[in-house]
Amino acid sequence: MSADIKSNLKNIKEKIREAEKRSGRAEGSVKLMAVSKFHPAEDVIAALNEGQFLFGENRVQEAFEKFPPIFQLYPDADLHMIGSLQSNKVKNAVKVASCIESVDRISLMDEIEKQCEKINKTISILMEVHTGEESKSGFESEAEVEKALQLCADGKYPHIKPCGFMTMAPFTDDKALVRKSFVTLRELSERMKAKFSQFDMPELSMGMSGDFEIAIEEGSTLVRVGTAIFGERNYSK
Numbered sequence: 001m002s003a004d005i006k007s008n009l010k011n012i013k014e015k016i017r018e019a020e021k022r023s024g025r026a027e028g029s030v031k032l033m034a035v036s037k038f039h040p041a042e043d044v045i046a047a048l049n050e051g052q053f054l055f056g057e058n059r060v061q062e063a064f065e066k067f068p069p070i071f072q073l074y075p076d077a078d079l080h081m082i083g084s085l086q087s088n089k090v091k092n093a094v095k096v097a098s099c100i101e102s103v104d105r106i107s108l109m110d111e112i113e114k115q116c117e118k119i120n121k122t123i124s125i126l127m128e129v130h131t132g133e134e135s136k137s138g139f140e141s142e143a144e145v146e147k148a149l150q151l152c153a154d155g156k157y158p159h160i161k162p163c164g165f166m167t168m169a170p171f172t173d174d175k176a177l178v179r180k181s182f183v184t185l186r187e188l189s190e191r192m193k194a195k196f197s198q199f200d201m202p203e204l205s206m207g208m209s210g211d212f213e214i215a216i217e218e219g220s221t222l223v224r225v226g227t228a229i230f231g232e233r234n235y236s237k
């Protein structure tokens, strides 16, 4: 098992480097997140032993059980939450994660602020934006994203640090549609960065196992790769 993780990581990193080169991006400008949802702690540790420190999880309960013992052993391990988040799960999410990438509504930001204030923690967030017809998650409109950032600018969320944007491309074999979704996010991020220059929002989290090379060509700074590192997920567990 861990032998596969080792060679898969090596393989993906090579592909990331090639895509960076091909698109004129600086080497090392794209970070790799290993999405470990539905995979056991042993697999996370196998990846850590290969120098992979950034992980992503979808479900708060799973992350909350899996990661604290890992942080004991590997204090440099870093976890982002990437799945749609119910407000009643925020309390535990902000305890285990350094960043919540799936912020898709203002009411969720209210709850994140409330829970972070309680534990005196400042958390990074990415605003997830809906960019493709078939995907469901994310802020529905640029106006809503702008409203959320304006609230940050007004000082409503002192424990929240907006760091950029995230999207999921539509699940389709149509590469042009996938690319269009990434372009949409990049263009939105350029407009928001110009409008809210007081925030440092460099991150464009886009690209998964099937489409990360296209995402890099379109400006991704963070690719979220699960299956291509850890293998197929067993959802029946």
Ligand SMILES: *Cc1c(COP(=O)(O)O)cnc(C)c1O
Pocket (backbone or CB within 6 Å): 035, 037, 058, 082, 083, 168, 207, 208, 209, 210, 224, 225, 226, 227, 228
């Ligand atoms: C599961 C998941 C991924 C990883 O998907 P793979 O296709 O397994 O690489 C990336 N981003 C999000 C938001 C996910 O839920």
